[in-house]
Amino acid sequence: MRIEQLSYLAAVTRHGSLRRASEQLHVSQPALSEAIRKLEQELGVTLLDRHRSGARISPAGQELLQPIVDVLESVDRLKAAAGHQATTRRLLRIGTVNAGTASLVLPAVRAFQTANCATVVEVRNLQQDEIHVCLAEGTLDLGLVNLLDGDDVPPDLEATPLLVGRPAAVLPAGHPLTAGASVSVDELRAERFVAMRSGYLMHRFAHRLFGADLPTRWHSTDGAEMGKMMVAEGIGLTVLPDYSVLGDPLERAGLIVTRPLLGDTTVITMAALHRRQTRLPPAIVEVLGHLRERARHALPDRAAA
Template sequence: MDIRQLQYFAEVVKQRSFTRAAEVLHVSQPSISKVIKSLEAELGVTLLERSDRKMKLTDAGELVYEHATKMLQLMESLYASVAEMRNLQRGRVKIGMMPTVGSLLLPQVIARFKQEYPGIDLEMREYSAKRLEVQVEQGHIDVGLTVLPVNTQSFVAVPLAAEDLVAIVHREHWLSARESVSLAELKDESFILFTEEYALHDVVRQACRRSGFEPQVAYMSSLWDFVGEMVATRLGISLVPRSVARRLNNSLLKMVRISSPPIDWHYALIYRKDGYLSRAARAFVAFVQQHLAS
């Protein structure tokens, strides 16, 4: 058994197609078929059930794919480590971030980082907080910019800046005359929440429950601007980070501080506890922590 066999097999499973796997690997489809057949012969099992329309993993195939993925990740880490030893000034960091949060915190820091480390490429993608954790855990991205808390058994969390959540209301809402409000006073209000895949959804629900009530949810959305627009049309109120409320920039909205209990919103960088973190990624984490830590 060699790495090429595992690589071909894993790519076929990932792409769910011999043809697409051949395109990704830049080899012919017969070559891939031959290599996988040799792997099956060597192991003495069938790994893939093949038909004209679909391809399915056997039980043995699922087991081999699980181990092959881990072995390929180890090989990738080995090659990355050796490459870094040859040239410490080159590398690539895959960064995941929550929508809006990244644009609030990172642009200036990234500009400074690129000035100091011009040879390190940064690849950035947006995910909801819950999906971002999955992407980091599965090794698809190196570092995630998210909010606390996270599973500390799976991730190393590097705390960054923190801010509070505020209520946003229509300017003619009864709250608009107030500078602050306790959360318990909002028990009869209709809430516009972010969808369940966003960390803010759980934070708001849990805060309301601790204040003795279940929030009445009028609508849910995954878009920051749309939440602001719904509040501006008097469909309900919402709780958002202060920096987001400031960016909504809608004259129909008023921001009101939550006085009791204050709801903190802590940003953090996370990476896998049991995974390899490249020198380039470690440099990025240290640089961001230096410039954004509270």
């Protein structure tokens, strides 16, 4: 067993195919595939399920992935301790729902990179279920999601609450409903409504809010960022966590505003998820610290305790 074989398997898992992994590692695809086959023969398990569409880690490979990652991290620490100048650049992979991108993720990444210029950070906008799967598979290191009252996270993941807020109506500046202190469900129902697509938490909340009597003029989109832009352009109104709008560039520019929902007491929490581990890698600990710090300073009245 060689360290290169372990790093090859981790790369295929991370990039989703032998071809993309070989391109990133600058190793020929046949050589990469053969190295992993020899590792499978030595361990006596099938590590990759190979299909025409690409290679995906097998269930047996998933069970071994964390020990493999631990070995690779230990090798990196050993090289660093020995002053090895060729230590491979680290990759930190963050998945986020759109609601956390502008207010938390990007400022935290900027702060992290100030002190970790050699670490490559990959940020992916994903739906919540995709974040759960990628964290479980080891293809993400950290994920930011929104949680409604009563929502549970998978037992193999651990959540760090960051922001606590309420669903709010998002309106274009100058809209007649901005004259009121709050917006009722009936008022929203009478407007063109921009909903998040199925799979997003706010899609689920919109159906809970409206019940069986949905707005007759209903648009849908992927993620909070596009939803806010559609509101700013006058395409319709939407409902988002208040913390995803406050401090947003469109809100700071005076193009969109929020109003609380009349009579609604729902609480939404933005949380950072990671796999349960005895010891978190230092990079994840550092990014979590930046996320908490950003939440406390950017939106102090909505930061989680």
